[in-house]
Amino acid sequence: MPAADPIITIERFNEAHIEGITVLYNDPAVARQVLQMPFQSTEVWRKRLAPENERVVQLVALHQGQVIGNVGLEQVSRIRRSHCANIGMGVAVAWQGKGVGSRLLAAVLDLADNWMNVQRVELSVYADNEAAIALYRKFGFDTEGLFREYAVRDGLLVDALSMARLRRLLKAS
Template structure:
């Protein structure tokens, strides 16, 4: 598919699209989002998003929301150089480069506009496509957290991964 994908900051009007995205089994099984999300929760979150949280969306050329990615810059003074990210792409739109576009937009926004030097994430150890995507964008595996999260009745492991921003020239 050669359709144009537009990445932009999420707006309150995107609540329905994010609700639909995170209602997909693949999205809540692959992230820490709970199943059966609330539309009202997405509406409330987008209506009053704190300045240290950035939520981006991927919109296709038909105007459909096909992915979302966000990051939260830590507020502890000793960790303000770091942020944690999460993302999901609609199941029907995976393996089309949307995740790569979203991830690159997150990296650029976090590093170039929020001063993030360390971007962290957790990815399930059985998510080979996700791990490969992150590694292509400079993330490295720093460890495994055993029994990290409950997923469909089982406690599963995650890779702890991080990307360190390149040193800037003075």
């Protein structure tokens, strides 16, 4: 169980984190809340690490060297949508509700805002994932739509929300 005031560090995803990322997303409770397939090999994650593309940022949250969370941001490569990026994230079950998601989002949104000039950050989240939706709202994301029967989870088609954060709206408030 996490300590009352654990030291959590945020780093760029690298070769040293591949095993930890694999373990994180192979946890059935984490896999059911993200669009990753369970039982993925470390090779799948190694291939995701390989491309050198400055429009793709993958960060990990670490506690005592152990991967406890991950967030990825990918800036859209199409020229007319290059002001946009998509994010996805996962946090180990034992660390959910303890600020890890907030730390990861703050770090990746700082990169998007201050280094990549991203104006719009988009994501999709299962409509019943209230904790994640609350976290995204805390960071300025608004619901833009409902994707009905968006993905298979636990053998059923489930809905997801489309959410986005517009930088210009954050400045206005």
